[in-house]
Amino acid sequence: MATIHDVYCVHAATGTDASVNDALGALAGTIPLSSIGNSLQEFLSSVPQAVSAIDASRGDPDNLYITTTTEGNVDQALWPGGGSAGSVESGQTQPLGITVPVDFAQNLSLWDYDSVSSDDLLGSIRIEESELGQGPIAKLASSPIEGSVYYVTYEVN
Numbered sequence: 001m002a003t004i005h006d007v008y009c010v011h012a013a014t015g016t017d018a019s020v021n022d023a024l025g026a027l028a029g030t031i032p033l034s035s036i037g038n039s040l041q042e043f044l045s046s047v048p049q050a051v052s053a054i055d056a057s058r059g060d061p062d063n064l065y066i067t068t069t070t071e072g073n074v075d076q077a078l079w080p081g082g083g084s085a086g087s088v089e090s091g092q093t094q095p096l097g098i099t100v101p102v103d104f105a106q107n108l109s110l111w112d113y114d115s116v117s118s119d120d121l122l123g124s125i126r127i128e129e130s131e132l133g134q135g136p137i138a139k140l141a142s143s144p145i146e147g148s149v150y151y152v153t154y155e156v157n
Contacts, residue, residue: 002102002127004066004079005136005153008093012062013112013122014147061089062122062148063113068100072111072119085113102129102156110141110150122148131156 063085065077079096080086088094100106109124123141131137135155142149 001099002106002154002156004096004098004100004108005155006093006095007064007066007088007110007141008138008151008153009062009064009088009090010149010151012060012088012090012148013120013143061087061092064088064094064122065111065113066096066098067109067111068107070107070109070124072109072113072121074111074113074119077111085111100127102127104129108141108152108154110148110152112146112148120146122146123150125152127154127156129156133157 064087065074065085066079067073067076068078069076074085075083077083077085078100079098086094100108106127107124108127110122112120112122114120121143123143125139125141133156136153137155138151138153140149141152
């Protein structure tokens, strides 16, 4: 068995994903050059900065839930359970206090619940039976696609 103590959100998922960034980048082809001012190159180089500024100003929390599966399904969540998700912001620790069986290895996946589209994988870790007796361990769970970074603290006992 492993006791999952908590998750610490270093950085919540960005409010925009790769498909949004691609869509914003594609807008340049539909905008008359006379309407963007100085140059096409300056306009295009400002798109990633605009996306980052939107994310930073919004600071949306993740609608976090945790599963042992590699497919997102809030109805199968170990935490918080009951088909719901918890709100976690950057810099926040969420105490969990849940246990999971560990026979050789156990996957633990962090998900961001989306009511409109499919849920986003925020990251996952692998808990190893060989970690038995090592005391508390913190592992990084992250997603370059979502921009999320979490540490999961657990102990195999």
